[in-house]
Structures are given as C-alpha cells and as structure tokens.
Amino acid sequence: MEEIFDAAIVGAGPAGLSAACILADRGVKVIVLERGEYPGAKNMFGGVVYGHSLGRIIPDFAQKNCPMERNIVESRISYLSEQSSISLTYRDQAFFEQLQNNAFTVGRAKFDRWFADQARAKGALLVCSTVVTDLLKDGAGRVVGVKTDRAEGDLRARVVLLADGVNSPLAAKTGFRPEVGPQHVALAVKELIGLPEEVIDERFGVSAGNGVTNEILGNVTMEMNGVAFVYTNRRSISVGIGANLADFAKARVRPYEMIERFKTHPAIAPLIKDGKPLEYLAHWLPEGGFETVPKLFGDGFLIAGDSAMLFNAPHREGSNLAMASGRMAAQTVLEALQRGDFSSYGLRGYGERMAESFVLKDLKKYRRFSSLLENHRELFTTLPRGAAEAFREILTVDESPKKERLRGARKALWRGAAPLRLLRLMWDAWRAIR
C-alpha cells in the first residue's frame, strides 16, 4: 500500500473506535486495523458500557440502535463464603429515568461491530482479519506506520494510535509499553448462560430491558486475590470470575474449575438454574493501576485504553476509560495534524489532557488499591467465613441474652481477622480509597 494515512489505529475496540469516530468526523484519513474477522470477534469484558462516555462520541447512540442488553438499575456488592453471602444492594428510581443508560450491559461481538459501523459511516476505513505485527520506524526511531501480516502489508501513517488491548505481543516486541508481569493482570474467565428473558426478569426483579450487576468478593476465588461477577444481559447471564495471574500460577488453580465451582455456590446456582451455557471466554484485566500506566505517547504514536493499562478496579470501570482516552488521543491528533508536528512534543497535549481528566485522576487516587488487596489476604481467606459467622451469631434466635450473642459475633469476626489486623485493614482501606 503506497497510500499514507493521517492516522492508523491498531484495534477496533472502544478506545480505537472512539478515536476513529472523532477523527473521521473531522475528515481525517483514518484506518482501523482489527485482527478479528469482525470487530468484537476477539474482545471480551465484564459487560458494562457507560452512556456518558459513549454519548461523548455518539450522542444519539440510543436512537442509532446501539445493541444494549440491559439498562442497569441495581448494583449489588456481595461478600461470599462457602455457604453464605453478605450483600449490599442499591437500586434507585433515578436509573429508570434521568440516569437511564448511565450503565448498560452489552455483548462485545454485537456492540463493537455496531460501534465500528458508526465509525465507517463517518468515513473511517476498517480493515479486519489483519494483525499488526510490528511498528514501522524511520532512521530516528519515530513511528511512521505499521507492519501487518498481509502480503505487502506495510502501511504508512503520520501517527499511530495503539489501542490493541491489554494482551499486546506488539508491546512486548516493540517496547512501547513494558510487557506486563503476571502480578499486574488478572486472568478472568466468563460464561454466558442463556435463559429466557422473563426468567431473568423474575430472578433479578426487573423488567422491560432493565438489569442488575453483581460484583462478588470472598473466598470464591479460592484464596487468591480476585473478584467475580454476575451481570444480566437480555437473554443471558454473564458469570465471570478472575484472579491475579501470579496467584493462579502459585495456587495451581485451574480457571475453568474455579468458574465451575463458583456456578455451584448456593448464592449463584439459583440465578443460573436450568440455563444453557452459550459461550466460554477468557481475558485479562489490567489491574496493576496507576504505577503500570506507561508513557502515553512518543514520536509518532499514542496509546489508549487497556493497551495503556487504564482500568479502575474498585469501580470496575474500563470501557469508559478506553473511550475517554481514545477521544483525547483523537483531539490531540487533530491538533498535531493542524501543526504538522507528530513528534512526542507535538503529541504532548494527550498527556496533559489525560492528566487533567478523570482518567488519570481516578487511577492516581486509587493507586494504593491493588496493594490493599495484595496485602490483606484475609479478605479472600478467613474473613469471609468470620464475617458470615458474626452475622449468624447476631441473627440466631434462641433464649441466650443478646450480650452473649454479640460477644459470639465479635469472636467469630476475630477468627476471620484478629482485632489489630482488622484495624489495619480498615486503615489501609481508608487510605486506598480516600
């Protein structure tokens, strides 16, 4: 290909497609390279997209038939031991009305294809079934394009946006981002369980396209630092579970056995009863936090989304960070095109935009979060049972005086974590989220 593009984007996910939409809208000659047969063929996440972030790219997404599964009206956080669950549930009428589509579930095979169609309608060129295998560089080491696995597949561009996701052999090869260490990613597996729409409605107490997300902690991750989730889609339920990859290696736990075990938990099994498994997927979450975010731009390139390790673990936000970073990368590219400067200096506006935005502010705020979980293993080992037994003590009704019951509850909790350890946990948790 002799043609020179203004911008080449690696990866048709939320980050790359957000950038493609904005650039194409402004008449920029942009190409998106996707290794899957179609956008979404390789993509997987928990399942939640945020309306505000998408609206900044496609303001009328709901009218444009965005393939939404369910509008999230209820969020649950649960803490599970083998036989029990403690949950906090928040449902608010606001999510049916003014905050409708604040968060909604999607399936990536449909959603990413739809998103790519929006970019194409604006004039972006999408080329699927194409792996970017290397970056083209000039004598001075500036990125001037990409190499692909197509015959004569070198492609020149004034600027390259790397939005190729968290698992990036391209990063490992070119070093634009350090290769991740197993301690910096969580490996998650997810199963789609098919059920009739009305059965899901009934089990989760919703109707008319509304749904529920449930984040789950406890010893379901078999003493590893991890998290599980249950999200409702229109006619399926996403059940997922993941843990730090280094923990998986140490614990010698098989991911598919862990999810199978999770599905039989007394709090989970009734939700998916009689469901038909439809698909089984695996993906990483970049949970290393702020410290693992690489330098976001250099001579001739920018990095966005999961590729830049943008993930807010305590709020389970990722797709919005991808879209926002893609948007800010595109805005920076527009400036650079105007000035004709694609050097690191010319692209510095991206770093500034990101630093001033919620994306890096949030990651910075929660920079201690991953070490909180790492340092407080009791959260995944003894505390789930201790907490459950404390509640059991309080709620068991017999004729023993409540003073004794409460003493029993306190002792049960302390079996989960000694008093000083609990204090330490509360202190560290406060520091991690303040």
Place this chain on the structure above:
Amino acid sequence: MSARVEDKLFLDRFNVDAESHLRLIDPRTCMEKCAEQPCLFICPANVYKLEKERISINYEGCLECGSCRVGCPHFNIEWRFPRGGYGVRHKFG
C-alpha cells in the same frame, strides 16, 4: 470438581489455522528446568498438556488471553496472535 474444559470450548467458535501460533522455544527447558510448569494450570483452555516426555500444545482451543506467555517462568513460549481472521471468534463476547 468435574469441570471439563472440552465441554466449555465446544461452545466456542474457532477458525483453526493449519499452523500453531504457539511454540515452545526449547522444549527441553520445560522438562529439565521447569519444576512448576504453571502453563499446565493457568491456561483457561488447557492448551498445555503433560505427555510422557514433553509438553504438548493444543493451540486449536486457545482463547488468546496471553497468560502462558507472561506466566512461563522461563519465557519459553513464543506467542503470537493467530493470523488475521483465524483463532477464536466470539459470538457474544
């Protein structure tokens, strides 16, 4: 726990290439130097299997997560994406 990963992978669609995208750089390292062999456990698709005198690679069911590449303590796995259009194809995602 009788979780059969084969049953799970059976749900997925793959466009299998004739050639593997995964390769052991030095197969002897796995048997002689690697006591832990985490690839046998961490892979969500059970791609790596211990045979009598070697580790075999069933790349056909690879879910392309990358865990083996960075989880191998000896960095002994040459890992690339399947050629464009090949490999797993999500129906739902």
